[in-house]
Amino acid sequence: MKVTKFGGSSCAEASQFTKVKAIIEADPERKIVVVSAPGKRFDADHKVTDMLYLCHQFMGIGIGGDEVFDSICERFLSIQNDLDLDIDLTEELESTRSILQAGASVDYTASRGEYFSAKLMAAYLGYQFIDAADIIRFDTKNQYDEIKTKELIREKIAEGNYVVPGFYGSKENGEIVTFPRGGSDITGSILASALGVDEYENWTDVSGFLAADPRIVDNPKPLRIVTYEELRELSYMGANVLQEESILPARKRNIPIHILNTNSPSDPGTLILPRAKRQEEDFVVTGIAGLKDFMVIDVEKYHMTEDLSFFRKLFSVFEANRIPIHHMPSSIDRVSIIVKEENMKGLEKKILEEIDIYCSPDMIEITGGLSLLAVVGQNMALRSGVAGRVFGTLANADVNIRMISQGSSELNIIVGVANEDFEKSIRAIYNEFFEED
Amino acid sequence: MKVTKFGGSSCAEASQFTKVKAIIEADPERKIVVVSAPGKRFDADHKVTDMLYLCHQFMGIGIGGDEVFDSICERFLSIQNDLDLDIDLTEELESTRSILQAGASVDYTASRGEYFSAKLMAAYLGYQFIDAADIIRFDTKNQYDEIKTKELIREKIAEGNYVVPGFYGSKENGEIVTFPRGGSDITGSILASALGVDEYENWTDVSGFLAADPRIVDNPKPLRIVTYEELRELSYMGANVLQEESILPARKRNIPIHILNTNSPSDPGTLILPRAKRQEEDFVVTGIAGLKDFMVIDVEKYHMTEDLSFFRKLFSVFEANRIPIHHMPSSIDRVSIIVKEENMKGLEKKILEEIDIYCSPDMIEITGGLSLLAVVGQNMALRSGVAGRVFGTLANADVNIRMISQGSSELNIIVGVANEDFEKSIRAIYNEFFEED
Numbered sequence: 070m071k072v073t074k075f076g077g078s079s080c081a082e083a084s085q086f087t088k089v090k091a092i093i094e095a096d097p098e099r100k101i102v103v104v105s106a107p108g109k110r111f112d113a114d115h116k117v118t119d120m121l122y123l124c125h126q127f128m129g130i131g132i133g134g135d136e137v138f139d140s141i142c143e144r145f146l147s148i149q150n151d152l153d154l155d156i157d158l159t160e161e162l163e164s165t166r167s168i169l170q171a172g173a174s175v176d177y178t179a180s181r182g183e184y185f186s187a188k189l190m191a192a193y194l195g196y197q198f199i200d201a202a203d204i205i206r207f208d209t210k211n212q213y214d215e216i217k218t219k220e221l222i223r224e225k226i227a228e229g230n231y232v233v234p235g236f237y238g239s240k241e242n243g244e245i246v247t248f249p250r251g252g253s254d255i256t257g258s259i260l261a262s263a264l265g266v267d268e269y270e271n272w273t274d275v276s277g278f279l280a281a282d283p284r285i286v287d288n289p290k291p292l293r294i295v296t297y298e299e300l301r302e303l304s305y306m307g308a309n310v311l312q313e314e315s316i317l318p319a320r321k322r323n324i325p326i327h328i329l330n331t332n333s334p335s336d337p338g339t340l341i342l343p344r345a346k347r348q349e350e351d352f353v354v355t356g357i358a359g360l361k362d363f364m365v366i367d368v369e370k371y372h373m374t375e376d377l378s379f380f381r382k383l384f385s386v387f388e389a390n391r392i393p394i395h396h397m398p399s400s401i402d403r404v405s406i407i408v409k410e411e412n413m414k415g416l417e418k419k420i421l422e423e424i425d426i427y428c429s430p431d432m433i434e435i436t437g438g439l440s441l442l443a444v445v446g447q448n449m450a451l452r453s454g455v456a457g458r459v460f461g462t463l464a465n466a467d468v469n470i471r472m473i474s475q476g477s478s479e480l481n482i483i484v485g486v487a488n489e490d491f492e493k494s495i496r497a498i499y500n501e502f503f504e505e506d
Numbered sequence: 507m508k509v510t511k512f513g514g515s516s517c518a519e520a521s522q523f524t525k526v527k528a529i530i531e532a533d534p535e536r537k538i539v540v541v542s543a544p545g546k547r548f549d550a551d552h553k554v555t556d557m558l559y560l561c562h563q564f565m566g567i568g569i570g571g572d573e574v575f576d577s578i579c580e581r582f583l584s585i586q587n588d589l590d591l592d593i594d595l596t597e598e599l600e601s602t603r604s605i606l607q608a609g610a611s612v613d614y615t616a617s618r619g620e621y622f623s624a625k626l627m628a629a630y631l632g633y634q635f636i637d638a639a640d641i642i643r644f645d646t647k648n649q650y651d652e653i654k655t656k657e658l659i660r661e662k663i664a665e666g667n668y669v670v671p672g673f674y675g676s677k678e679n680g681e682i683v684t685f686p687r688g689g690s691d692i693t694g695s696i697l698a699s700a701l702g703v704d705e706y707e708n709w710t711d712v713s714g715f716l717a718a719d720p721r722i723v724d725n726p727k728p729l730r731i732v733t734y735e736e737l738r739e740l741s742y743m744g745a746n747v748l749q750e751e752s753i754l755p756a757r758k759r760n761i762p763i764h765i766l767n768t769n770s771p772s773d774p775g776t777l778i779l780p781r782a783k784r785q786e787e788d789f790v791v792t793g794i795a796g797l798k799d800f801m802v803i804d805v806e807k808y809h810m811t812e813d814l815s816f817f818r819k820l821f822s823v824f825e826a827n828r829i830p831i832h833h834m835p836s837s838i839d840r841v842s843i844i845v846k847e848e849n850m851k852g853l854e855k856k857i858l859e860e861i862d863i864y865c866s867p868d869m870i871e872i873t874g875g876l877s878l879l880a881v882v883g884q885n886m887a888l889r890s891g892v893a894g895r896v897f898g899t900l901a902n903a904d905v906n907i908r909m910i911s912q913g914s915s916e917l918n919i920i921v922g923v924a925n926e927d928f929e930k931s932i933r934a935i936y937n938e939f940f941e942e943d
């Protein structure tokens with residue numbers, strides 16, 4: 070059995086619904102379908118969810134809400150009519166309008182996009198509709214209740230085919246709550262996990278993830294296979310991938326996630342696997358990502374290693390100032406604390422003073438303008454020489470290396486370069502590992 | 507003006523004294539001479555200082571002390587007679603014997619080697635003898651008193667040429683105190699610093715430091731120039747160099763230290779310079795050193811960077827168990843704590859439990875058998891590509907890299923490899939950087 074989730078563009082209009090149906094019918098394992106609210110049909114179009122938020126705002130101040138809601142109805146009814154469906158949502162849409170006018174919560178309002186999208190999809194596919202409010206549970210503090218949700222899903226979803234609206238659930242008292250991040254992806258992930266399915270298919274408008282940022286590298290290759298861990302590292306470093314929160318439930322149960330393209334369903338897409346299921350692949354390096362604008366606080370202290378309290382004191386200064394530490398490569402008697410520039414804003418002087426007071430260093434130095442690159446690949450450990458190629462390539466590109474950190478898992482190498490060398494470095498490493506043939 | 511210090515082998519016998527005289531006479535700047543006690547003349551010989559410690563022990567239990575002291579007298583008197591000196595130490599040696607028999611302190615006893623060595627050298631060179639007890643001051647807690655010592659040196663040492671015994675000084679009350687580490691080297695360093703000389707010459711029985719451990723690399727090249735910082739890194743990693751304590755006073759005043767060979771005085775030796783005085787040299791890499799038997803504690807925690815207290819808590823566990831942390835390279839969500847295996851002995855289970863309790867990690871893993879290599883070179887920052895060559899070389903030697911740490915000063919790269927790859931790695935890197943021609 071597979072859970073298949075279709076994003077906003079896959080549900081944007083009737084012609085997209087047709088593609089979804091073809092995909093569902095192509096594989097009888099696709100028994101559970103999660104849908105988003107209709108997305109944009111063209112660049113200047115509005116997403117239904119955005120219109121619902123607008124509606125809530127307008128109705129709150131009593132102006133223009135009705136017109137926006139008319140447009141929303143039009144979106145759903147045109148799909149219904151274009152597909153010549155057996156159901157008519159007109160009445161339910163109108164009663165929803167009354168509820169919104171009476172002052173519904175923002176979560177309830179926003180959730181209606183997925184709700185009606187799922188109603189239409191269920192009718193079109195001939196699948197059963199199950200309201201997410203009946204199976205996704207939040208507690209009294211609006212926190213997602215994993216245990217109760219699992220119970221409800223296993224109780225309500227039996228043999229058969231179902232369409233479930235993504236993005237929301239409800240409290241015990243029926244009040245609708247939306248997920249703060251991850252939208253419908255997380256609903257699919259939760260269902261996949263609770264049902265222990267073989268695969269969670271996430272249908273989007275791209276054919277999977279890319280080995281590098283297409284704004285930096287021309288036509289980067291797609292990733293065929295990536296592990297959860299690799300994905301986490303790539304996404305941490307700014308690669309545009311799934312929200313981490315939406316991966317977590319599936320990851321916990323080691324369920325593979327397959328990113329696929331509704332508009333090009335025969336493309337292989339990207340398969341996200343648990344570490345153990347990853348086989349040795351052709352690519353030594355899975356992907357390259359990076360982030361700009363880090364800052365280095367270099368602290369030198371003679372015999373720092375022997376001063377047992379030194380690191381605890383140093384890190385306490387950053388903790389007290391609520392500054393996350395990203396890396397801390399060290400030489401002998403010298404440690405480089407790597408933080409984001411944005412987190413240091415206005416605090417530089419204070420941090421320096423506090424390090425001076427608590428750690429009595431011989432020298433402190435702050436340098437900004439650092440970019441971090443993550444060269445990520447689960448199989449790097451199996452091949453010696455990746456580090457040599459990475460640094461040789463950067464040298465040939467005349468890039469000076471400002472820091473290196475590689476922990477004992479050879480899953481990635483973190484390299485620090487100057488901001489102005491960022492794009493050049495990514496391109497050079499990409500070419501070295503992906504353009505050899 | 508130069509302070510010149512001669513080690514034990516340079517003062518071992520009359521023929522060595524002759525070499526010292528030739529060296530002193532070759533440069534009129536060599537006005538201050540610091541001497542050690544006579545060292546070994548041949549492999550099976552005893553150092554005078556060792557014999558003095560033995561003497562103290564024997565006299566303490568009342569057996570055999572006199573015979574040992576006879577041998578000591580014989581060492582000094584043979585130098586005196588072979589060189590046909592104007593002085594006769596017989597009487598002073600005999601009164602010293604009485605003092606020792608009456609129960610002199612171990613520090614006083616041990617200091618007599620340098621004392622008589624300096625007496626002989628002063629007579630031979632025609633320099634003034636100054637007792638270290640009159641210029642090197644310790645406080646009532648036996649701690650070296652830098653300020654008082656500087657005053658005394660500037661007060662007692664005027665224009666002229668002097669020989670000073672190394673290794674000891676005295677308290678205000680005249681009680682002799684020896685330096686716990688660094689021997690005569692530290693006396694020379696203190697004099698050089700207090701007098702602000704141009705150079706501190708340290709004459710030994712080797713022609714300077716080597717670029718790698720000669721037990722691992724055949725005939726490693728000598729280092730011509732090295733900075734204090736490079737030396738610190740090489741010595742931290744086990745390279746056999748000067749005691750750090752003995753460098754510190756000269757380093758504080760940025761006084762160059764020249765390591766030279768009494769037995770081959772025309773060899774260039776190794777010049778230790780402050781960072782600023784180091785010019786770009788032919789060698790990109792100054793030296794390679796390393797240590798075996800480190801242990802890695804890998805800690806994985808999802809979103810560890812965002813958990814502001816995580817690192818402080820983690821390091822507190824090691825602090826509370828008095829385990830120095832040497833490096834802490836990190837990936838994303840994973841940090842590798844590098845410690846010495848000897849420091850973890852018997853504590854592994856406790857450390858794991860405490861990390862578990864205080865840091866709630868997703869995973870902890872301990873791996874032993876790690877060696878650390880330090881590839882050191884002040885000028886690495888000026889040349890791109892050193893990292894590429896280091897890692898390319900290790901890959902060609904089939905060495906897997908278990909960790910990398912390079913802070914923002916490109917003074918060194920720390921590389922972790924398996925213990926069994928240690929010697930192979932050092933040899934490969936040495937050959938890459940020193941055997942190209």
